[in-house]
Amino acid sequence: MKVAITSVGNSLKSKLDLRFGRSVWLCIYDTETKQAEFRQNENKDANGGAGTKTAEKVAELGAEQVVSGDFGPKAKALLEKLKIQMVIFDEPNQTVGGIIEKMGSTKKQQTT
């Protein structure tokens, strides 16, 4: 499964971007291959509709889950329709790598 994580930079050491639609980068993490790739979010400076455009991008990148600080009402409604699960992570100092690690540990907990 692919997970999108909003990020302020393009490395695993970058912090989580608390904004969804105006997030600077998107980390696409594949839970099977354990590969992470970073995509720039060209919608971050949109006058309007940044949230819905970013939701569209996340869907086109094939993510089934998205982690961010929060989601605006329009983005939320659209992500629900696209059946992309939203995960709110309200810790500003968390790194993208740290979130990926946590996801791994929850998975282990769930399987054991």
Added chain:
Amino acid sequence: MRIAVASGKGGTGKTTVAVSLFHFLEIFQDKKVQLVDCDVEEPNDALFLTPLQVLDKEEVCQFIPGIDLSTCTFCKKCVEWCEFNAITVVASRKFAEVDSNLCHSCGACSEACPTHSIVEEPGVLGTITHYKTENGSAFTQGLLEVGSAMQTMLVKKLKSRVRQNSEITIFDSPPGTSCSVVETVSDTDYVILVSEPTPFGLHDLKITVELLQELEKPFGVVVNKANLGFRDIYSYLDEKKIELLGEIPFSREFARVYSSGELLKNIPEEFEQIYQGIIEKVLAHETVN
């Protein structure tokens, strides 16, 4: 003559000036006058004009595009054309949808679509009501549908429905300096800016002055709640050579009367003279044009 009453800052007294001006023009001028409340998000001129007779009420619509998924090829042409990011198309999910909250009903998506898959459906924008005042003058008001963000479109429709049978038309503008204000003042001959002698009042006045200069609109300033606050506004007007149309003094009693809706029923005598002065100065611009 088409006169807009605008302010920049909210709460400076646009409604007070627009309604009073309308009232005094009705009484003193031998000209047919009408008032149009373009503050469609919360029109309140009507509160002070009682008793009003409703002539007709019209529901106005905007076209909201929808996408016919049976013919849509998910080519994203509409997405590329949409200036407002209102359309989402995800080909891999066979998903295509228009967010009506973001759509400005410009029609570009219909033009762009190669398979004619855009279907347009009416969505309620608001209501436009035509009234007759006690003195027989026309008063028109637009009221935006709750939840709609298409103020400008409603102002445009409201202005297109104004009956062109009066010599003077006053447009009460929304506050601020955004699109709906531009739309309100766009085709007027003169703009009355209502300000107040406070730092906020001056700050927003400056922004509005810049807007009107860019639009090349002639304008003058009414200082409301004069003798409150500070004097900086006057030095600004001097420096920019902006005409001071009049000063309306702050009066606690007037504020009380206003809040009970009796603005026109208890006008202090000195106000009558002030508005006479404002009217003279404004109407002088009619011949200039």
